[in-house]
Structures are given as structure tokens and as C-alpha cells.
Amino acid sequence: MVGAGTNHAAARGVGGPAIVLVRPQLAVNIGMVARAMANFGLSDLRLVAPREIDGRHSLKKGASQAASGAVYLLEGADFFDTVEAAVADLNFVWATTARERGQDKRVLLPEAAMGECVGRMGSGEKHGVLFGPERTGLENDEISLADAIITFPVHPAYASLNLAQAVLLTGYEHMRASGAALPFDNPKFSPAAPREMVNSFFDFVEGELETRGYYRPLAKAPVMKRNMRNLFHRMQMTEQDVRTLRGAVVRLIRGPRKTPKLPES
Numbered sequence: 001m002v003g004a005g006t007n008h009a010a011a012r013g014v015g016g017p018a019i020v021l022v023r024p025q026l027a028v029n030i031g032m033v034a035r036a037m038a039n040f041g042l043s044d045l046r047l048v049a050p051r052e053i054d055g056r057h058s059l060k061k062g063a064s065q066a067a068s069g070a071v072y073l074l075e076g077a078d079f080f081d082t083v084e085a086a087v088a089d090l091n092f093v094w095a096t097t098a099r100e101r102g103q104d105k106r107v108l109l110p111e112a113a114m115g116e117c118v119g120r121m122g123s124g125e126k127h128g129v130l131f132g133p134e135r136t137g138l139e140n141d142e143i144s145l146a147d148a149i150i151t152f153p154v155h156p157a158y159a160s161l162n163l164a165q166a167v168l169l170t171g172y173e174h175m176r177a178s179g180a181a182l183p184f185d186n187p188k189f190s191p192a193a194p195r196e197m198v199n200s201f202f203d204f205v206e207g208e209l210e211t212r213g214y215y216r217p218l219a220k221a222p223v224m225k226r227n228m229r230n231l232f233h234r235m236q237m238t239e240q241d242v243r244t245l246r247g248a249v250v251r252l253i254r255g256p257r258k259t260p261k262l263p264e265s
Contacts, residue, residue, distance in 0.1 A: 092127045192239075
């Protein structure tokens with residue numbers, strides 16, 4: 001569902017490395033990149049010679065539709081004619097590629113790269129990540145402008161990532177490296193059951209099973225009881241769990257509750 005889980009009152013993310021799309025071919029992919037950036041609080045979108053534009057600084061309609069709530073990133077994007085111009089103000093540039101290019105540069109997975117990126121940006125550096133066009137990726141001359149390479153641990157039989165997917169993975173690792181916490185957790189509505197309560201439940205169930213001839217042969221009764229107790233212990237039952245299970249067993253033994261008769265009028 002679009003927008004599910006979104007807190008519309010929360011401030012938009014600001015920061016992270018610049019996302020530099022080099023000669024992106026499809027407006028819809030640029031829109032999806034904007035959405036991926038918004039998911040992980042990235043705010044600096046730079047476009048180098050995008051193909052599908054109306055006029056100098058206006059992307060085609062498909063970009064806004066695909067952005068799905070992140071149109072503000074498209075509206076604030078910076079346009080450049082060359083990669084050199086797009087990275088001119090940056091201190092460190094990462095290039096993404098799925099292929100070995102024969103260039104003497106460090107090659108890192110996104111987790112390690114974004115960990116380094118967060119640390120260095122925290123010291124005042126400006127970083128950016130280059131992503132190449134959908135069909136061909138970055139050219140060797142463009143990769144030569146980068147300080148280090150990011151590559152993704154994909155299956156070699158199909159190593160080509162969608163442009164927005166690559167940005168999404170990078171943004172995810174950047175947020176993780178920034179120390180992001182779980183957006184929510186499930187509160188415990190019932191405390192853990194005390195051992196006295198659990199043992200009482202065991203005594204009740206085992207007594208009923210013994211009455212109904214469950215433990216056969218009798219010589220195996222101790223092992224069967226241990227197995228069942230271990231089964232419930234692995235559940236780490238709450239007080240509500242014990243009450244629910246005990247109530248269910250009672251109903252199985254006693255049968256359905258009788259519906260009280262309504263008084264005649």
C-alpha cells in the first residue's frame with residue numbers, strides 16, 4: 001500500500017551523500033530513485049544529462065508519478081551537463097558498477113562503503129555516489145573520476161540491478177551506518193509467566209492426560225512428560241499464554257458451555 005506506515009508529520013530527511021545519476025534514460029526510473037532516496041532520508045539528487053526532459057530543468061511527467069510522494073526531490077534536483085561539473089564540490093566520489101574495470105581503486109560492498117561515508121561526512125567531507133545509465137552503466141572515464149568503487153553482492157548470472165534498486169540498497173546501508181533504530185517494536189502486553197504458574201499448568205494438563213490414558217506404555221510416561229514440558233518451555237509463555245492454553249484444555253475436557261436460557265416474557 002502506497003504510504004503505509006508513513007508519518008506525514010515527521011520532518012523530511014536531509015543529508016547523506018549526493019546521488020548522482022549519470023545520463024539516466026527513463027523519467028520513471030528517476031522518479032523511483034527519488035522515492036528510494038526519500039525512504040532513507042537522502043536529499044541531494046543530481047542529474048547529469050538526463051534523456052527524458054521537457055526543457056532544460058523539467059523532467060517528463062512519468063518521473064513525478066513514479067516518485068509517489070517524493071516529488072519535492074525532483075523539484076529540488078540539480079541538473080548538470082557533465083559528471084565533472086556534478087561532482088566539483090565533493091571531497092570524495094563513489095562509483096557503482098557490477099563489472100571489474102581494471103582500475104586501481106578500492107572495491108567495497110555498500111555496507112562498508114556507507115560506513116566509511118558516514119564517518120568521513122561526519123568530519124565535514126562531502127560525498128557523492130555515481131550511478132550510470134540503465135542500459136550500459138558508467139563508462140570507464142566516468143569511473144576514473146571516482147575515489148573508490150561500490151559493487152553489490154548479486155548473483156553473477158543476473159548482476160544488473162535496476163537503477164532505483166541500486167540507490168535503494170545504498171540508501172539502506174547509509175541509514176544503517178547512521179545508527180538508525182527500529183521504527184517500532186511490539187510492546188509486551190502480558191508479562192512472562194512465573195514458574196509457579198507454568199508448573200501448575202503442567203500439573204493440570206498431565207493429570208488430565210493421565211486420566212485419559214495418554215501415557216502408554218506407562219514406562220515412557222516420564223519421557224513423554226519431559227518432551228511436552230520442553231515444548232511449552234521453548235515458547236517462553238506469558239501469563240496470557242498460560243491462561244489461554246489452560247482455558248482451551250478445560251473446554252476440550254468439559255465440552256461447550258451451555259447457553260443460558262432466556263427468561264420467558
